[in-house]
Amino acid sequence: MAEDFLAAAVKRIEEQFAGSGVKECFETFEEKEDQITMRDGVKLHTIYYFPKMQKKANRESVNGEPVNGKSVKERPGNEKPEKEELESERLMKEQHSYPVILTRTCYPGNDRLHRAYGEGLARRGYVYVYQYCRGRETSEGKWEPNINERNDGIDTMNYLVEQPWCENLGYWGHSYTALTGWAFADAAEGKVAAMFLEDYGTDRFVSAYEKGCFRHDILTSWSMGNAEKPVDADYRKSCRYLPQIEVDEAMWGQKVPSYREYITSPNSDDALWQTGWWKQLREIPAKTKVPIYLLSGWYDHHHGSSMKTWERLNEETKQHSWLEIGAWNHFFQICLEDKEVQNPQNEEIPKMLEWFELTLKRKEIPSQCIRAYEIGADRWIDTVSDETGIKDDAGSVTLYLDDKELKEKASDQEKTRSYTFDPENPVESLGGEALLHTMPQIGSRLQPEADYREDVKSFVSAPLEKPLRLNGKASVKLFVSTDCEDTAFAAKIMEVTPEGKAYNIRSSITTLEQGIQGEKEYKPGSTAEVEIEMWNIVYTIPEGSRVRVDISSSDFPQYHVHSNQKGLWSEQTENKIAHQTIHMGGVYPSCVILPEKK
Numbered sequence: 001m002a003e004d005f006l007a008a009a010v011k012r013i014e015e016q017f018a019g020s021g022v023k024e025c026f027e028t029f030e031e032k033e034d035q036i037t038m039r040d041g042v043k044l045h046t047i048y049y050f051p052k053m054q055k056k057a058n059r060e061s062v063n064g065e066p067v068n069g070k071s072v073k074e075r076p077g078n079e080k081p082e083k084e085e086l087e088s089e090r091l092m093k094e095q096h097s098y099p100v101i102l103t104r105t106c107y108p109g110n111d112r113l114h115r116a117y118g119e120g121l122a123r124r125g126y127v128y129v130y131q132y133c134r135g136r137e138t139s140e141g142k143w144e145p146n147i148n149e150r151n152d153g154i155d156t157m158n159y160l161v162e163q164p165w166c167e168n169l170g171y172w173g174h175s176y177t178a179l180t181g182w183a184f185a186d187a188a189e190g191k192v193a194a195m196f197l198e199d200y201g202t203d204r205f206v207s208a209y210e211k212g213c214f215r216h217d218i219l220t221s222w223s224m225g226n227a228e229k230p231v232d233a234d235y236r237k238s239c240r241y242l243p244q245i246e247v248d249e250a251m252w253g254q255k256v257p258s259y260r261e262y263i264t265s266p267n268s269d270d271a272l273w274q275t276g277w278w279k280q281l282r283e284i285p286a287k288t289k290v291p292i293y294l295l296s297g298w299y300d301h302h303h304g305s306s307m308k309t310w311e312r313l314n315e316e317t318k319q320h321s322w323l324e325i326g327a328w329n330h331f332f333q334i335c336l337e338d339k340e341v342q343n344p345q346n347e348e349i350p351k352m353l354e355w356f357e358l359t360l361k362r363k364e365i366p367s368q369c370i371r372a373y374e375i376g377a378d379r380w381i382d383t384v385s386d387e388t389g390i391k392d393d394a395g396s397v398t399l400y401l402d403d404k405e406l407k408e409k410a411s412d413q414e415k416t417r418s419y420t421f422d423p424e425n426p427v428e429s430l431g432g433e434a435l436l437h438t439m440p441q442i443g444s445r446l447q448p449e450a451d452y453r454e455d456v457k458s459f460v461s462a463p464l465e466k467p468l469r470l471n472g473k474a475s476v477k478l479f480v481s482t483d484c485e486d487t488a489f490a491a492k493i494m495e496v497t498p499e500g501k502a503y504n505i506r507s508s509i510t511t512l513e514q515g516i517q518g519e520k521e522y523k524p525g526s527t528a529e530v531e532i533e534m535w536n537i538v539y540t541i542p543e544g545s546r547v548r549v550d551i552s553s554s555d556f557p558q559y560h561v562h563s564n565q566k567g568l569w570s571e572q573t574e575n576k577i578a579h580q581t582i583h584m585g586g587v588y589p590s591c592v593i594l595p596e597k598k
Contacts, residue, residue, distance in 0.1 A: 002109070010116045016349035017120035022357060026051040029122030031115075035140075038155045042134055042141040046156070049118030049128040050165070051098060097167035099360035100127040100160060104153060104173070104180035106145070106226065108137040120349070126356070127165065131156055133180065135228075143228055145258055146179070146277055153184035161191045170360050172352055174198040175302070175330065179281075182309075186287035194359035194366075196352050198295040199330050201305025202281045202312075205265075205273045210434070211533070212266050212511030213488060213559040214569065217429070218301050220557075221437035223259040227252060235437060239557050244570040263570035267514075285312040291366050292321040293355045295348065297328040298375065299335050299443040301434045304535045320365055324351070325372040325538075330436060335443020337431075337503060342378055374469075375444070375505075376495075376540035397468065397594045399461055399547060401478075401584040404451075406461035406547055406592065414586035419455045419552075421487065423575035426554035426561045427456060431492075431504035433535055434558050447494055447502040450548065457582060459592075460496060461547040468541040472595030474506050476532040476549060479588035483524050484578045486513045488562035490555045491532045493592060495539075496546040505541075506534040509559050513566070527583055536595075549592050553580055 030050045035043035101121060105114065118128040134152060135143025160166050169192050173181040178200035185195060201207065208219055216239045224231045224238060233251040241247040244263055248256040265272035272278060292313065296306040303325075310323050329335045332346045358364050372381050399406035403415055429438060431445030450458035476491040492507040512522055515530035522528055541547065554561050563572040584590040 006109075006112050010112055013113065013116040013120065013349065016347045017124075017353075019347070020350040020353050022124050022350075022353045024123040025125050026123050028052040029119050031118065036131065036156055036159050038134070038141075038152055042139075044131050044134055044139040044141075044152065044156070045137055046129060046131040047114070047118070049115075049122040051122045051125055051127070097165050098125060098127045099168055099170065099356065100129060100166045101170045101172050101356060101360075102129045102131070102156065102160060103171065103177050104131045104133060104149070104156065105177045106133040106136045106143070106180075107176070108132065111137075124353070125361070129160065145226060146183075146281075149180045149183040150187075150277075150280075153180055154187050157184060157188060157191055168193045168360050168363070170356050171195040171197075172356075173200070174348070175200055182281065182284055185290060185292070186284045189289040192290050193363070194291045194293070194355060196293045196295070196355050198348060199297065199300045199306070200302050201296075201307070201309040202285055203305045203308040204278045204281065205268050206305040206308055207302055208262055209266055209268075210509055210559065212514035212569070213509045213562070214263060214266065215301070215434050216557045216560050217435045217437045219259070219262050223248075223256055223262070224252065227254060227256050229254050236557060239560065242563075242575075243573050244560070264568060266569060282312075285309050286314055288314050288317055291317065291359060293351070294321065294323050295351065296323075296325045297330065297332070298325060298373070298537060299328065299433050300330045301436045301442075302330070303433060307536060319368050322355070322366060322369045323371070324369075327373045327375055329439075329442040331439075333442075335445075336375060337443070337445045338501070339375070339444070339503075340378065343373075343380060345373070345380065372538050374538045374540060376542065377469075381538065395596045397596045399549075399592050399594070401459050401549070401582065401590040401592075403584075404457075404459060406459045406549060410589040410591070411585035414588060415584050416581050417457045417584075418579065418581045419457060421455055421553035421564065421578040421580055423554070423561045423563055423577075425455075426556040427453065427490070427552045429555050429558040432507055432555070432558045438557060444503050444505065447492075447504055447550075450502075450550075453552075455554075455580075456550050456552045459549045459551070463498070463544050463546055464541060465543065467543050468547070468594065469597045470505070470537055470539045470541070470594055471597035473536045474534045474592065474594050476508075476534075476551075476590075476592045478530050478532070478551065478590045479527055479583040480512070480530055481525060481527045481581045481583065482512065482564075482578050484512075484564040484576060485522060485524055485566035486511060486562070487564045487578045487580065488512065488553050488559075489515065489530055489532065489580070490552045490559070491534075491592075492550045492552075492555075493534070493594075494548040494550070495541045496548045498544045502548055505539050506537050507555065507558075508532050508534045509555055511562060527588065538597075547592070547594070551582055553578065 033047045036046045037043050114130045121128040132139040134141030171181040178197040181195050181197050182202050231252045238251050261272050296303050328346045334341050334344045400410040402411045435442045488511050490509040493505045494502045496502045510532050517529040564576040564578040565572045
C-alpha cells in the first residue's frame with residue numbers, strides 16, 4: 001500500500017511539473033551527493049540535482065552565461081553517476097551558477113519524491129538540494145526531532161551560498177521540512193532570497209492542544225511514526241492507554257522524551273512553550289526579513305498554527321509575502337464530501353515554481369497577495385484586503401440554543417438538555433480539521449442524523465432565507481453544569497442541505513477548566529459559562545440550507561478522551577462517568593456565533 005501511495009505521488013509530481021507552464025530548458029540532469037559538515041563536526045547526507053550543462057533551445061548559453069562545452073554523462077534510469085569528486089570541487093571548475101532550492105528532511109521514506117522534485121527542477125534550470133536531518137538515513141548524529149534544525153539549517157545555508165554554482169538561494173518545505181525552513185528563517189536575510197513553506201506553523205502549542213485537549217491524531221501518531229526505534233503498537237490503543245505518560249515505555253518499547261514533554265504541558269504558559277526551542281520558533285516570524293509564501297489548507301491539521309504564524313510575521317516582510325488557503329488536507333487532497341469543486345487549484349508545484357521564477361530567476365521583490373478558497377461558492381477570493389477572514393473584523397450572526405432548535409432570539413424560558421458522558425465510549429471523530437492519522441475522516445464529511453447518540457445533542461436552525469457567508473472564526477458559548485470537578489465539552493458546526501444531509505464546517509473542544517469564563521475554580525453542580533473557539537473558515541451556506549450544532553463531550557481521536565478527573569490529563573489512571581447538562585434560555589443564553597461577511 002505504501003508503495004502504491006509513493007508511485008501515485010511521483011506520478012502526480014511529474015504531472016504537476018508538466019502542467020506548470022514552466023518549460024524545461026535543460027535536456028537532462030546530474031545527481032551528486034556528499035556530506036556537509038556541521039559546526040560540531042557531524043556530517044549530514046546531502047543530495048544535489050544539477051541541470052545538465054547543455055541547453056535545449058540554445059546550446060551556447062546557460063542562464064545567460066556561455067557554456068564551456070564540457071559533456072556530462074547522462075545517467076540511465078535512476079542509477080547514480082560515479083562519484084569522482086565532490087560537487088563543489090567539480091562545479092567550481094565549470095564556473096556556472098544557478099538558482100538553488102534547498103529542503104531539509106527527516107523522512108527517508110520520501111526519497112523517491114525528492115528525486116522527482118530534483119529531476120523536475122534541474123530540467124528547469126534550478127539546482128535542487130535535499131539534506132537528511134541528523135540521525136536520519138545516513139546522516140551522522142542522533143535523531144532528536146526539532147532540536148538541531150536551527151543550527152544545522154544555518155550551517156547548510158552558509159555552506160551553499162559560498163559555492164560558486166549558487167547564484168542565489170531559496171528554501172522549499174512542507175510539514176516538517178517547512179519547520180526546518182522556519183527554524184532559521186530569521187537568520188536568512190541576505191542569504192536566502194525567498195521561502196516557500198507549506199502546511200506548517202511556528203506555534204507548536206496550537207498544533208498540540210485546544211483548551212486543554214491534546215491532539216492525539218497529530219502528535220501521538222507522529223511521535224509513534226518518528227520515534228528513535230520503530231513502533232508497531234496499535235495507534236488507538238496507544239491513545240487510550242492510562243496513564244498516558246507511560247505509554248511510550250509500556251507499548252512503544254522505548255522512552256520518547258519529546259512526547260512526554262508534549263503530554264505534560266497542556267497550558268500555553270507551561271515551560272515547554274515559554275522557554276527554549278518552542279519559544280524561539282514561535283518568535284521567529286516577527287524577526288524574519290525574507291519574503292514568505294505561506295500555503296495552508298482549511299482542513300490541514302497545522303492550519304491554526306499557520307494562521308498564528310501569518311499574524312506574527314514581520315509587518316514589512318508581510319508586505320512582500322503571499323498567503324494562500326485552499327480546501328485541502330495536509331496532503332493537498334480536496335476533502336469536501338459531495339461538494340462539486342471545479343476550481344481546486346490544489347497543485348503545489350506550479351505555485352512553488354511561480355514563486356521561485358519570480359524571486360530567484362527574475363530576482364523581483366513580491367507584493368503582498370492573499371488568496372483563499374471559498375467553500376460552497378467554489379471560487380477563489382484574490383485580494384489583499386481582510387476578505388479572507390484573517391482579521392476578525394467581520395460582522396456576526398448569533399443563533400441561540402432553544403430546546404432542539406437554533407433561533408435568532410434567545411428564549412425567555414430557561415430550558416435544559418442532559419446526557420451522560422462515559423469516557424469508555426467516546427464519540428468518534430467524523431470529519432475534522434485537526435486530523436492526520438485518521439485520513440478517511442479529514443475534512444468536511446457527511447454526518448449522522450441529528451441526535452444520533454444519547455451523548456450527542458443536536459440543535460438545528462430554520463432554513464436560511466438567504467445565503468450565509470461565513471468568513472472568520474466561529475465560536476460556541478455554553479452554559480453547562482456537571483457532577484465532576486473537570487470534564488470536556490465539544491461542538492461541531494454543520495450545514496444541513498434541503499435534502500437533510502449534514503456536513504461539518506468547523507469543530508472544536510474545551511476542558512471545563514480552560515474554557516470556563518470568569519471564576520477558574522469550578523464547583524460540581526454549579527452552572528458555568530464556557531467558550532469553544534474554532535479556526536477561521538471561508539464557507540458559504542446557501543439559501544434553503546440549515547445550520548446545525550452538535551454538543552458532546554468527546555471527539556476521539558482528534559482529541560484525547562477526558563477522564564472527567566481534575567488534574568494533569570496524562571497522569572490519570574482511571575476514567576469517571578460524568579452527567580452533563582446544557583442550560584439555555586433565560587439567564588443562560590447559550591449560542592453559536594457565526595462570522596458573517598456581508
